[in-house]
Amino acid sequence: MASAPAQQPTLTVEQTRVVLSEVIQAFSVPENAVRMEEARESACNDMGKMLQLVLPVATQIQQEVIKAYGFNNEGEGVLKFARLVKMYETQDPEIAAMSAKLKSLLLPPLSTPPIGGAIPAS
Numbered sequence: 001m002a003s004a005p006a007q008q009p010t011l012t013v014e015q016t017r018v019v020l021s022e023v024i025q026a027f028s029v030p031e032n033a034v035r036m037e038e039a040r041e042s043a044c045n046d047m048g049k050m051l052q053l054v055l056p057v058a059t060q061i062q063q064e065v066i067k068a069y070g071f072n073n074e075g076e077g078v079l080k081f082a083r084l085v086k087m088y089e090t091q092d093p094e095i096a097a098m099s100a101k102l103k104s105l106l107l108p109p110l111s112t113p114p115i116g117g118a119i120p121a122s
Contacts, residue, residue, distance in 0.1 A: 009070035009080075013092050016084060020098045023065045027105045032061050036105075050107075058106050 011019060026032055039057045043049035062078050063071075071077030089096040 011069065011084060013088055013095065015069070016088050017092070017094055017098070019066060019069050019081070020085060020095060020102065023062050024098060024102055024105070026061050026065050027058075027102075035061070054106070 027036065035057050036054065039054040040050075043053045059075055059078050062081070063073050063075075066077055066081045067073045071081050085095060085099050089099050
């Protein structure tokens with residue numbers, strides 16, 4: 001049962017900057033910051049739990065912003081917006097920087113293994 005393809009919003013580089021900025025700001029709204037912090041604490045830096053607990057909260061926060069710009073209010077809208085941002089990242093350094101900031105809000109910092117101690121020399 002195929003549905004008609006949803007109209008994909010087209011945003012200019014300038015509009016994408018504005019929407020991305022609003023998405024990032026939405027994560028600092030106290031209510032959203034608390035929701036994200038609770039989800040992160042429940043996930044305990046376990047990547048599987050991050051996907052189960054943090055990603056849905058982050059998706060909801062983004063949806064609340066991007067639906068005003070014509071993206072559908074389901075996970076698909078967030079994916080389409082992410083693809084649009086990815087496309088503009090290579091063209092616009094400001095979008096690339098904001099995209100990196102957004103990713104840092106969504107993903108836990110990766111711990112790096114100690115240098116020289118991870119693989120024994122033969």
